Structures are given as C-alpha cells and as structure tokens.
Amino acid sequence: MLFLRHRSCRHHSLLRIHIKFLSTTSSQPLHLPLSFPTYMIWGSNTSLGKTLISTGLSSSFLLSPLTTKKPHKFVYLKPIQTVPSLGTILRPRIGILGFYNLNFREENRFVKDGVNVVSELVCETLYAWKEAVSPHLAAEKENGVVEDSLVLETLEKCLRKEEDIKEEEMDVFCVVETAGGVASPGPSGTLQCDLYRPFRLPGVLMGDGRLGGISGTISAYESLKLRGYDIVAVVLEDHGLVNEVPLLSYLRNRVPVIVLPPVPKDMSNDLVDWFGDSDEAFNSLKEIMISAFSERILRLNDMAKKAGNTFWWPFTQHKLVPEEAVTVIDSRCGENFAIYKGQDNQFITQQFDGCASWWTQGPDATLQIELAREMGYTAARYGHVMFPENVYEPALECAELLLEGVGKGWASRTYYSDNGSTAIEIALKMAFRKFSFDNGLLSDFPNNTRTDKSVQLKVLALKGSYHGDTLGAMEAQAPSSYTGFLQQPWYTGRGLFLDPPTVSLSNNKWNLSLPEGMHCKNMIKKGMSFSTRDKIFDKSRDKSDLTGVYSSYISQKLLQYPGLKESIHVGALIIEPVIQGAGGMLMIDPLFQRVLVSECRSRNIPVIFDEVFTGFWRLGTESAAELLGCLPDIACFAKLMTGGVIPLAATLATDAVFDSFLGESKLKALLHGHSYTAHAMGCSAAAKSIKWLKDPQTNHNIISGQRLLREVCTIHCFCLLIAYQFPKVDVRTVSTIWNI
C-alpha cells in the first residue's frame, strides 16, 4: 500500500506565526539539498493547471518502470495556498488525484530485506488561507501574515527532511508549487519570484494555451529569467491555437515545450482518463527534469577542476590552490554567495561575501533585482553607443549625479573610463598637463609639444598607497613586492614617497604614530591620542602644533624639487583619502592629509584623490573628501559606483583642470579613451545605485560587510570580520597592521 500524508496546514501556519514572534529567525546559512531533483512549478497565470503538472509528475515518477529497483518518493510542497474551502485545504487536490492514479497499479510493491517497502507520496501545504484571493490579501484579511524569512525557513526544513534518505535506498523527486502567477504577491506582499529567489531552484513553467497565452507565457518566462532562474521546460494545455510553435521559436528550441491534451471542462470529471492520455507528456517532462538535474550536478561537480585547468586567476599562485579549495558559486543574492558543496552530500549553501568581492559590493537583494531590470532595459535600449561628441541619457544622468554628489562644490567635468587603474592614469595625465601649463613647462606650445628633454615629472604620494596595476598607476606607488622586476620590469617608481603618520585603535583609544624622521620635539602628548574616532577628524586640530610639524616635514621633503635639479618637478599629489585600502586598511591621520593638500595647493601642484575604494558611502559619507574636510582638483571613482554589477570608472575634475586641455588644436585635447568609454549599462547602473544609496528610504547604510570601515569602532570586530572573509589570513597579521 502507498502512504499518503496530508497535513492540516492552517494549524501549522498559525503555529509557525506564533513561533516567529517568540524567537528570532535562524541565522544559519541556507542549506539546500541537491541529492535529489527539486523543481519549482510556476504558472504564467493563475488557474492554468500547475497542480495538474505536479500530479502528472507524481504519477509518472511513482509509477515509472523501476529500472533502479528502488522505491520512489515524491514530495509535493505547496508553500502558500489560498483555497475556497477548508475541505480542500485538508485534502490538497494532488493527493486526491494521486490517490486515484496510484491505486490503479500494483507494480509499486517492493520486497526488500523481507519487508514490504512501498513508494511514497508526501503532500505538504506549508501555509494556507481561506479566501481564494491573492495570498497577500488573504493573509491581511485573515490576520495571518507570514514573513518571507519564515516561508523560506519552513520550506528549507521540508527539503532537508528528505536529505537523509540514502541514495541507494530510495529515489526522491520533489516539486515546490507556487501560487498564482510568477509575480503574484506572497503573504508578505513580496512577489513570489522574488520571495523564492535565495533558493534559485530550477523550474518548470505552466504556460497558457489560450488566446493571448503566447504573450503571457513569454512575459512570465522573462520575469523568471530576470530574477536569475533557470527554466527547463514550458508546459501548455492544448486549446487548439498551436501556441507552442511561436513559443518554441522564441525559445530557439533550447527549452522544450510540452503540450498537454485539453482538460475536460466538466467539473465532475475525475480526470482519470485525461491523466491516462497525458501519460506520455508527463513521462517526457519527468525525463527532461531528471536529465537537466543530472546535467546540472555533473557540471557543478566538474567546475572546480575545469576552473583550475582553464582560468588564470589574478593574484593567485595556482600551485597553492588544490581543486577542493576552489569555491563553486552558483549565484549571489544580496551579500551572500550561494555556493555548491559536492563532497559527501551535494548541497547549496550560503557564504557571506565578506570582502564584498574586492569592495565592489554594496547593494541589498532588492537593489540587485532592480539593477537586473535596469541592465536588461539599458542593454535593450542602447547596447553600447560611442561616446565622443554624443550624449545619451544614462551617461548624462550619471555625470550629473556625480557632479552633484561626490563632486559637489568643486568638480565640473566627468571623464569616464573602465576601472580604477585607468581612472588614475587619466587623472595623472590631467594633473601633469595642468601643472605643466601653470609652471611654464609648455610655454612654447603650440609651436612645440615637447619640453626640454631633461624635464621630468614626479608624483608626491604616500608609502603604502595603491592605485592600480597598469604601469602608469604603478609608477605612482612606492616600491613593493608588486613593483619589482619579477612583476613589472618597467616599473621605475616616479614618485616622491612620504611615510605618513597613521592612526590605529588599541585599548579603546585611537593612537597616532608618527613616522621616523618627523620632527616632533615640542610635541604635546595630548595631541597623540583620541578617545573617539570623530575627534581625529575634528577640524580644531588644524590649529594644533602638529599642523606645523606636518607642514615643515612636507616642505622639507619638497625642497629638493625643483631645487637642486631644476629639471625634476613634483607635478601632482595623489592620495587615498582617510584609508589606504589595499595597503592594509591603514588610517592616515586626516590632519596630515589636509596639510599635504594645502602645501601642494600653495605650490600649484594639482591634488588627486583616489576614491576608488572609499567613494560612495564606504566610510559613511558619500565621498571620503567630505570626511577629510578638504577638496581635490581631480578625483577617481569606481568599484561600488555601479552598485556592484559591472565595471565603470569616472575621473572628476575642476574647470581649471579642464581648461588646460582647451584650445584650437585637437592635439591639445586629452587623447585617452577605451572602446566602451561611458558604456550605457555602466552609467545606468551607476545612476540607479547613486540615487539608491543616497535615498534614506532605500539606503540601508550599505550592508554589514561593507559598513565595515564606518563601524570600525573596535579592532576586534574588524579582525573577526577579516577572519570571516579570508579564512586563510591569520588574524594576528591583521592585528599587527592595526598595532594591537
């Protein structure tokens, strides 16, 4: 005999809601078993027969010829159900239909170890409401709203229940049937396609075979794709309109379309004959689903090895990365990767993206969905279009937002490029030009575009700073293991590199460390320690003795240029304001950076801020310049600017800098560009993200991992986070950097 389990979901629903208020939701990362196929059943509209698919699949799976000689278990989960009468809740249709079908046949009896083992059908409705309206309305009316996290948690538990079944003992197949259409709201109001997204289960879409159904099916399919779902088949009831033909053409024959016979309209029909007629269709659907599942697992199992054989990862010693150390990322959702673990029991689990994918990430899951839509829209509207002498909305809107935001009060021009490194190369070219004209190095222009051969320009920069990996950006960095002959034979180090004073937290106090060689004879101890981080940034420090110390230290260093050797000039200052990121998250004394800027400005040396890492609220203000309390002539932005989806960089500049490129000759223009300069998708993502991050309604202060620097009030917390992000980094190393 066959087990049919039904649960009163109403009871469960209430119980679970009650629990919710008593305990916080589990912080355990998601654990999604992959030891058996699990599929979502989506509908392109309501009442198209999703449950018929589930039922047909259950019969097909449970009654299939038992090649594996193992009993089968079919798990039918309906997380959300709104039904017209309580009776139906208690006996979900699938149970009834399944019962009808399964009772017909006898071949499901097994004898194993002398015991009668039978196939099993489990039907479970997780949350149900009485009224047959959209779940969000029913939940509200019946005072039974269930939070998204709870729905997911309950669903996960149901799936995990099946995980312990050993593969040798039983074949499991699971479907999770949604309610209504793909974008019908769930009980909390979240659209179901968004609600279930963290699981990103593969799916089958019940299409619409009626008049207008081609459109509805395609749109529903697109809504699912637009949320990162994979659909392995579209199923359709035959209404005589051959809707499958245009659907197959749209899907380029890559996703199969299965047509079911017309369903009898007579409500008293028990559908037994119909299921008989649909046998073949459901069998092929089941085969498609099982083989898509196997292919997915095969690929997931192969990926780590293939990656090791085809990729050349940056900053990675391949010899030290064994196959098992490679992380297989199936998707990302908000701040979490969904990663595949294939060792013993295959499953998908979540991993916090602690270093925010090299500090590019910031958006929450909601912005990710919006950005996906925006990316689809922008790609469809523009693809990429050439920038020079052209204007298109995303490039203009983004430039306006940059100038009104991070460039407010100083910048008037936006120069686009592709990444931080190129933005820096452009900034250096801008600064050197400005300096050359201001200091008469190109006085003979335009008759002569060259200078005396012996004229050399250097940057003033801080040791430990990092500005990128292209040669120009590297030349502006002090020598390190990254710049030696082994890595970059062309590096010469074209800078005057100063040791900066740094601030670090120890014993609940922020302590200032001055570099060796800085004159501080008359230093008053009280200026060297701070009880809160805000005090370090206090502008009143500008009047302290330290200002003088910094000022004379800098002046003295600058004395050599263009002092003894008239031909060498310091043509630009370049700093990472407040924090040196790649250099080890070092906080530089903001007072020192302010003095540095002021000393350069008095010498007509243009000031570049490298805000690639610090820009866009990473430090709690839109720009680090704001926190530092002084303004640059040129600043570079990238990373978080696009909300963490695609590369884009911008170099902002003042009118005075821009003017040094104006003239009658095209050769005086800034001749630097990349093929995708100001590409529409990047600009569009940036425009959306800049607005999102600024809007108090949507900006949740950049999510935890990224809020790191803003909240870095205890070094211990920081070390913990670092340890979490880089399991291979010794926390003690980090502590040393922070001088604990």
Added chain:
Amino acid sequence: MLFLRHRSCRHHSLLRIHIKFLSTTSSQPLHLPLSFPTYMIWGSNTSLGKTLISTGLSSSFLLSPLTTKKPHKFVYLKPIQTVPSLGTILRPRIGILGFYNLNFREENRFVKDGVNVVSELVCETLYAWKEAVSPHLAAEKENGVVEDSLVLETLEKCLRKEEDIKEEEMDVFCVVETAGGVASPGPSGTLQCDLYRPFRLPGVLMGDGRLGGISGTISAYESLKLRGYDIVAVVLEDHGLVNEVPLLSYLRNRVPVIVLPPVPKDMSNDLVDWFGDSDEAFNSLKEIMISAFSERILRLNDMAKKAGNTFWWPFTQHKLVPEEAVTVIDSRCGENFAIYKGQDNQFITQQFDGCASWWTQGPDATLQIELAREMGYTAARYGHVMFPENVYEPALECAELLLEGVGKGWASRTYYSDNGSTAIEIALKMAFRKFSFDNGLLSDFPNNTRTDKSVQLKVLALKGSYHGDTLGAMEAQAPSSYTGFLQQPWYTGRGLFLDPPTVSLSNNKWNLSLPEGMHCKNMIKKGMSFSTRDKIFDKSRDKSDLTGVYSSYISQKLLQYPGLKESIHVGALIIEPVIQGAGGMLMIDPLFQRVLVSECRSRNIPVIFDEVFTGFWRLGTESAAELLGCLPDIACFAKLMTGGVIPLAATLATDAVFDSFLGESKLKALLHGHSYTAHAMGCSAAAKSIKWLKDPQTNHNIISGQRLLREVCTIHCFCLLIAYQFPKVDVRTVSTIWNI
C-alpha cells in the same frame, strides 16, 4: 460637425502587400515625428480593454476645455487587427464610441478666419484579418502575411502625415494600439514588442485587474522594459481586488497606476455612462501622457547643451564641438542609432553607426534583444562575484569558448581584464616573465626577485601600431603625437620599432610597399603585386625570395640586442596581426609578420598578438591569427567579444607562459587584477556572442559596417564608408593612407 474618418483596412492591406512584391522596401532612414505626443497602447493580456483606453483618451483630448484655443486632432492607429466580423473592421469600435461621446457636446466648434474649424478624430486600421486569432495565425490562414518592415513603414507614413500640421494651428495627439498582449506575435510571427522596437514609442500599459492580474501586469511591464521601452502609466479595470496597491509598490510609485471603474458586462450596454464615470481617470491619464511627452522633449532639447557642460569626452577638443554638433542618441537598434533632431521640427531619425562605435559592435537587432535578456538574467543571478579561487558558470563557459575558439591549438589559459589596454599590460607582464626565466635573467629566483639594476627589457613592435592608452600599452608603441610630453610626460618608448612593409590597393591591384632601408636588390617584381587579396595570404609566399629579405632585415635590427649593450634585451614581440586599426587601417604584409614571428620564436622571444580590433570575425575568420597562418604565445581580445554591450577583455596564453608563474611563492604569481575581473555579465555576454557569431544559423557575417575589412576589395567603397562614418574626415586623407 466632427469628421470621423474610417478606412477599409482589408483593402489597404492587400494593396500594400501587393506593392511589397513589386518594390523593395524603402531604404530611407526612419523618421519619427516628435512634434506631437504619440503613445503605444499595450495590453498585459488580450481583451483587457486597450480600445477603451484609446477611446477614453480620444474623448478626453477632443472634449477637453480648450485652453489653447486651438482645434484638436486625435489620431487612433491600429496597425494590426484581427476581428470577428467584417462589419467591425469597417467601423472600428473607437469610432463608434468616439462618435457617441463627441456628439454630446458642442464646445468643439471654432471660428477661425471666419471659417468653421472643428476638432477631428482619425481612426485608421493598417492591416486587418478576419479571424479573431493571433495575427500570425490569421495572416497565415488568410494568406496575407505582411513583413515587419512594411508594417513599420506604413505606420511611419501615418505618423508623418500629421507632421505638417503647424503647432500654432492644431493640437495633435496620437495613439498606436497594439493587438493582444505585449508579446503576442505580429503577422510575420515577430513578437509585437520586438516588431515596434525600432520606433521605441513611449507607452501606456493596460494592466489586469482580475485574480492573477498582478503577476500578468508585472510580467508584461518587464517584457516591455526588457526591450528598452518607457511606460508612463499603467491602467487597470477595477475588479475589486485592489491590484493597484501591489503594482504601485512594485513600481515604487514612480509610474502612476490609474484605476477605471468596472466595465458593464452586458454586451448591449453602449458604455456611455461608463465613459462618463471614467472621465476623471482618462483626464488624468491624458495629463500624465502630455506632461511626460513635454518632459521628454524638454530633456531631449537640453541634452546637447548639458553634455557640453558636464562631459569630458575622450579624444575630443571641446572647443571645436559646438552644441549643434552634439548627437543626441535616444537609443540604438541593431546597427543604427535613433537620434533626436530638435531644430525646426522635432523628430527621431536613424543614423548608421558606421565605425561600429569604435569597432565594438557586431550583433544584429536579434542578438541585441537576446543579450538584453541575458544581461538581465546574469545581473539577477550573480551581480558581480569575486573571481580568484572561485568559479561560476559564465566565467567558465566564456573561458572554454575562448580556448576552443580563438585560442584553439595553442592557448590553455584565460586571464580576464576590463579592456584592450589592460589586456596588453597583462600580456607584456606575461611575456617579460617568460623571457626572463628562459634567458636566465632571474636565475637567482626565489632568493632574489630583482635583477641587476642595469637589465632592461624592450618590446619589438611595428611603427604605426596601437595597443591602448595606459602607460604600459603606450610604452609598447612608437613615438607619435599621442605619446609626446603634452599627452604623456611619462612615455619613454620602450621598444625597438620597425617600419613594416604594407599592402594597399590601387588600380585593382594589391601592391606591396617596402620600407626604406630594407634590402631588396635582387627583388623580383612579380612578388610585389597581387591580383587578389587571397594571394597576399598564400602560404606559398613563404618560399619566395622576400622571406629571406624580411628575415635578414629583422635579424639585423635585432643584432643590437643584447649585442653591444648586454643589459638591454628584446623581451617580447607585439603586433596587431594583418591590420593596424587605429594606425589608419594599414594592412601589413602577412608574410612579413610570419617571418617576424618565426625570427622571434627562434630567439626565445615570446610573441603577443593584439587581436583587440581584429578578433571575432572582424576580418572574416574567428581570429586574425587564423588568417595570418601562424600562432602567438599570448593574445589579447576585447571589443566585439561581448557582442558590443559591455567591456571585457581576455589575455590568452600557452601553458609554457603560464608555467613561468608557477611556484611555491605567492609572489611568483601574476599580481595584476581589477575589481571586476571576470565579471559575470561580461563573461555571459561574451559566451552568448561567441556562440552566436560562430553559429551559421545566426551569424549574418557581422553586419555591413563591421564587414568593412573583410569586403575591402575596392578602395573607393572603403573611402565612401569612411566618409559616411566620419563626416568630418576628408576622404582624400584616407585615400592618401591607402596610397591612391
């Protein structure tokens, strides 16, 4: 009295189909008037009442209080109609309903110049079929298929008819009502949302107020956005389910949702009362549409000026670009920009993207739609995830396709970066490392990562070549106006730059020009001229005398390194195979490049091919290496790789190159990376495009503008194309480059 014009569309339809077979479709670029508001009316399903919206709008517009004191003209266009009876064809519903409404009132009478001037309602159905099924089925059954281009052409004509009406004389408002749902197939089978895309008219979406309608409306909205459309309002019939609440929440209150009263179900109802009750709703809809139109025009008119004030275009002397020279790009579709012209009569027209947006473009309009969907999917599934030690599907698939395609037979590793310039910087680092180890320059490693200070590495490169604008890429180029002190004070030119022999077409013959100083005393004339381009590439030339000439020329140049000055080595060869793009579309003698590669290989000098411009079928083969007939050790790809949507670059390398970075020390790894290295969207776009371009079914040989080099059989054709692309370039200059 009011004019009501009706047309028998059936007649028109047949007539037009007939014309189609007699004449080719017009090659005139699209001309879309913007002197009056024109909106598409879309439906999220069939039979939701799109025509009610059109009708309501017509009443609202024609009967509105005449603040402007001008008569009004409402144009209702139904490009495609499938209707149940011929009677209905002859009298489209809107006419009937409009008639009812309009006859009620008298305030539309004007007296102008003593003549009675009245408002006007024009209803036009362009193509109609008898049977009430999807247009593609009706068209097929009734033997009346209409091609997409004809539908667009006819629609354009209808819109242009209204263009001559002077703004001072009459206010025009136009709606174009679609048939069925947003993605219902048109008569040719093309989905309507794709069919009308070249016009990209703003739209109003008729949503679904019924159960399941939230989902259908959202999905339909997403299908429209996914094709680059702007929707200014969603309209909904009230079915008592307050569907507008979740819709507004989904739309973040940015797109208004208008609710219409329930429509009487009684078919005999003449809807007069209903229209009366809906007055307010239609008035606000009309206001929203008119104000969105005005805002659009205002913005379009402002964009050129704002661009001139906020952008800093690359390679552009801003002083030479007046406001009127700025091109306002509203969208792109396939190989055309849709540009806005605002001078006298506002309109949108098409402009051929002749230089393929700096040679990034290649896809046709179909791939653009597919890529948009792919971009939405990938952004939703991954956003961006960190690359090192990780693997995710798009990065792996793209790497596999690159190694099986452009890297076939030689490459085994893929190194991702953001653009051609960074790909080159990486390639140089790879080559120098390989050379250093092969030639014992780092023999003391790992005890010492530096070499004798005096060791210097140079590249061997060809004059006129271009590899990018970051310093490292510039250093590999011969001196030019781009590299002088004015542009790049840090440039020193770290290369041995050779003058290459070039091939150019003149008088229907391809002539070879040798650079000055190349020894060719015994040269046989017949080897200097070719009747077809294929003969230049013929491998039999390898046995000609010229091979010896080239070989000794190169050997002699290389003699100086590490000859007299032992410390200077040529550590890499870098060439653009076959064509030097930015250098003026110069074709280098392929025999010379083959000899160059062979000479370098015999000296253990790694060979880099810069295929950024030539890669992916630009020259008719997947890689230029294939055309050239020899293989590199390292090659760089970008531009067309992503199908022309977003930046991504790849540096491919052999195992031997990769091995020179393997070891126990992390410091021996290649320490070069960018934040968005191997970003999922770029890899995904590349994977899709590489497959698309390779597939004979979808690759239409890269569209005309991009086929340029492949088809360059007459110089005149080339000049014409250049002139078309760069209206400001003197064709004679181009002719000079090609030695005519």
